[in-house]
Amino acid sequence: MATAHLSPSLALAMSPSRRLICQPQPVSAQPGRALLRSSPLSLPSRLTAAGGGVWRVAAAVEPRTVQQEEELRGRPEGSGEAGSDGAADASSKLVLVVGGTGGVGQLVVASLLSRKIKTRLLLRSPEKAVSLFGKQDENVMQVCEADTRNPDAFNLEMFEGVTHVICTTGTTAFPSKRWDGDNTPERVDWDGVRNFVSVIPRTIKRLVLVSSIGVTKYNEIPWSIMNLFGVLKYKKMGEDFVRNSGIPFTIIRPGRLTDGPYTSYDLNTLLKATAGERRAVEIGQGDKLVGEASRLVVAEACIQALDIESTQGQIYEISSVKGEGPGSDPEKWKELFGAAESK
Numbered sequence: 001m002a003t004a005h006l007s008p009s010l011a012l013a014m015s016p017s018r019r020l021i022c023q024p025q026p027v028s029a030q031p032g033r034a035l036l037r038s039s040p041l042s043l044p045s046r047l048t049a050a051g052g053g054v055w056r057v058a059a060a061v062e063p064r065t066v067q068q069e070e071e072l073r074g075r076p077e078g079s080g081e082a083g084s085d086g087a088a089d090a091s092s093k094l095v096l097v098v099g100g101t102g103g104v105g106q107l108v109v110a111s112l113l114s115r116k117i118k119t120r121l122l123l124r125s126p127e128k129a130v131s132l133f134g135k136q137d138e139n140v141m142q143v144c145e146a147d148t149r150n151p152d153a154f155n156l157e158m159f160e161g162v163t164h165v166i167c168t169t170g171t172t173a174f175p176s177k178r179w180d181g182d183n184t185p186e187r188v189d190w191d192g193v194r195n196f197v198s199v200i201p202r203t204i205k206r207l208v209l210v211s212s213i214g215v216t217k218y219n220e221i222p223w224s225i226m227n228l229f230g231v232l233k234y235k236k237m238g239e240d241f242v243r244n245s246g247i248p249f250t251i252i253r254p255g256r257l258t259d260g261p262y263t264s265y266d267l268n269t270l271l272k273a274t275a276g277e278r279r280a281v282e283i284g285q286g287d288k289l290v291g292e293a294s295r296l297v298v299a300e301a302c303i304q305a306l307d308i309e310s311t312q313g314q315i316y317e318i319s320s321v322k323g324e325g326p327g328s329d330p331e332k333w334k335e336l337f338g339a340a341e342s343k
C-alpha cells in the first residue's frame with residue numbers, strides 16, 4: 001500500500017479555529033473514484049500529522065470491490081444492519097452529515113456525537129462547526145467544506161471511510177436572504193441533491209434524505225401555495241434521483257418543522273433540547289399524513305433509519321405531537337416504521 005503523502009491540494013487542513021477540514025478541489029484532479037477502497041475504520045490511521053498543524057491523507061491505493069469492502073467490514077453484503085439494536089456497533093460507523101449546520105442537521109450531529117458515532121460534516125462554512133459543536137476530537141468529528149451546487153469543487157476524499165450518509169440540506173420555500181448567491185430550492189433541493197448523490201460511493205450502506213410532505217401533490221391546494229417557487233417540485237425531483245441511484249436509501253418527509261433551529265451554540269445545549277415536548281411520533285406512507293414535526297423527532301428518525309433494515313428503499317412521512325414518544329429506543333422505532341409499512 002502506498003504511504004506517500006498527497007499533494008497539498010489534497011491535504012486536510014486543521015487549525016485551532018477551524019476543525020479538520022477537507023477542502024474543495026476539482027474532481028477531475030483526483031485519482032478517479034479510488035475512495036471506494038476505504039474501510040470504515042481507516043480514517044484515523046490514514047491521517048498523518050504533517051507538521052505546522054496540517055494533516056495529510058495517505059496516498060490513494062487501488063480501488064476495492066464491494067465484496068472486498070464487505071470482507072473488510074467483516075459482514076456479507078446485504079446483511080444490512082450495522083447493528084441489531086440501532087445504537088449498537090457505533091464504532092464501525094462513520095456518518096457523513098450534509099447540512100449539519102441546519103435545524104435538523106445540527107440535532108443529527110449532536111445526537112451522533114452523544115452516541116459516540118464517528119461523524120463527518122459537509123458544510124459550506126466549516127468554521128460554523130466549531131461554534132455549533134465546540135471542540136471535538138478529530139477522530140470523532142471531522143469537517144469537509146463543500147457547496148452541493150458546485151460539483152466541480154467536490155473533494156471526493158469526503159467519502160473516505162464513510163459508511164452512512166444523512167442529507168438534511170434545504171433552503172427557504174419563499175425568497176429570503178438564504179437565497180443569496182442563487183441558493184434557491186431549484187439549486188439546493190434539485191441540483192445540489194443530484195450533484196451530491198451522483199458521487200456517493202455505491203458501497204454506502206444507507207443514504208437518508210430529508211424531504212417534505214406534500215411533494216407528490218404540489219399542484220394541489222394548499223401544497224401549490226407552498227410550491228409557488230418550486231420547493232416541493234424540486235424536492236420530489238431530488239427524491240426521484242435518490243430512488244433511481246441504486247444506493248440503499250430511506251426518505252423521510254417531515255411536516256412543518258418545529259423545535260429549532262437552535263441558536264445556543266454548544267453541544268450540551270443542543271442535547272438538552274431533547275427535552276422538547278412534541279415527542280409522540282406519527283409515521284405514514286403515501287403522502288397522506290399532515291401535521292407538524294419536531295426537528296428532534298426528525299433527527300432521531302434519520303439516525304434510527306440507518307440501522308432498521310425494513311426502512312431500506314422506503315419513503316415515510318413523519319409528524320409529532322405532544323406526549324411521550326419512542327425516544328431513542330430502536331425497538332419502538334422499528335414498530336413505528338413497521339406499522340406505517342403495513343397500513
Ligand SMILES: NC(=O)c1ccc[n+]([C@@H]2O[C@H](COP(=O)([O-])OP(=O)(O)OC[C@H]3O[C@@H](n4cnc5c(N)ncnc54)[C@H](OP(=O)(O)O)[C@@H]3O)[C@@H](O)[C@H]2O)c1
Nearest residue numbers: 099101102103104124147148168169170211212255256257
Ligand atoms: N422548515 C420546514 O418547515 C420544513 C418542512 C418540511 C421539510 N423541510 C426540510 O427539512 C430539511 C431540514 O430543514 P431545516 O429547517 O432543519 O434545515 P435548515 O435549517 O434550513 O438547514 C439547511 C441546511 O442546508 C445547508 N445548505 C443550504 N444550501 C446548501 C448548499 N448549497 N450546499 C451545502 N449545504 C447547504 C445549510 O447550510 P448553510 O449553513 O451553509 O446555509 C443548512 O445546514 C430541509 O431539507 C428542509 O427543506 C423543512
